[in-house]
Amino acid sequence: MARVKMLLVEDDAALAELLTYHFKREDFDVRQTPDGEEALLLAKESAPDIVLLDWMVESLSGIEVCRRLRRSADTANVPIIMLTARGEEEDRVRGLETGADDYVTKPFSPRELVARVNAVLRRVRPALAGEQLTYGDIEMDTVGHKVRRGGEVIPLGPTEFRLLKHFLEHPGWVFSRERLLDAVWGHDADIESRTVDVHIRRLRKAININGRPDIIRTVRSAGYSLDSGV
Template sequence: MTSRGRVLLVEDDRALVELLTYHLEREEFEVETTPDGEEALMMVRERVPDLVLLDWMVEGISGIELCRRLRRLPEAANVPIIMLTARGEEADRIRGLETGADDYVTKPFSPRELLARVGAVLRRVRPALAGEQLSYADIEMDIVAHKVKRGGETVPLGPTEFRLLKHFLEHPGRVFSRERLLDNVWGHDSDIELRTVDVHIRRLRKAINDGGRTDIIRTVRSAGYALDAEGAA
């Protein structure tokens, strides 16, 4: 049986862990669990999951702090995070999302609701999990083979340009500032200067626009960059 992806469940309620593990595994997800925030951080460093289900209140470091630290890890910067919490106040919800969570589920919730949220987040944030392929306009990316084609022709890309394009393909049309790209592609703790982002954007543009193709990367003055076929045309 092929796994739909690996889920790390960070939760200290044993009964809830058993319930969610049962339902996730029934939906063909591989599940790893821990009640401890510090251990969860170590587990992610050892083997990056496809999605993290994170309780707000866990042992060790808090769920909010763990979410913040995960977003600073280069290898986990784009891993979808759904926060599970009994805190239903709007301020708490906003705080969780601003920290880097992709969604927020308030307890009590049904396993069916959570599975629907998991599926929605994975489709939105990590479409590569559906078939290890990303595409937008005439650009196609094979995640596993590490190959990119535009208009059916192979585009040679360096590792950084590949990661940069992958990030854009996962969020087509969305404008990212240089700071956000630095966080998401290079990692929050990187010592790389902002102008380095511009250098790699130029390299990516040169590679995918070779042969006189339309520049599909749009520069938004004072805002950043976006993969936008309509806006760049």
């Protein structure tokens, strides 16, 4: 399983070092910055799987960073946990209304935060909870490398398997061609973005057997999503 990519935005150097240590020990791939503007650049460069975002950081407030991450197609669905010394209810509500998925008030224990992060990831990335991925009537055995739909085995090529696995790990998320290239083919792949369209067509043809509904949604000017439309 790929390491979880975390973006930690925290300007307290001692706390940032402590959290980086604890999450790396849990095998997270941690990038850290004390600066809100730099956080947006890092997220644009390579979208994280989760963001830990302090309310008060340099150059740009955590609230504004959260707002801009939610506005960007590449990070609109990335879970965000806000870290702050602000405990008042109106501040918590403001953070959540801006788009944060969870809210942790300082002081907190690193163990508590690790648990909160894993809880959020389990909600948005089922792959972190086990080796079986399911969505609707599709089942994927990631160890046995088998896919079934409605109980019927679906033969997939290796690229289509990785593509479907990525969608199953992030149901409902919209991915641009560039992000799919990065996630499925890798950073160094010298492949045109239109290649994604070819493999999406192959994947659709394979899984939409016997007139079953198409669950790969094309989002105009944005990309693709695993979405039943229900």
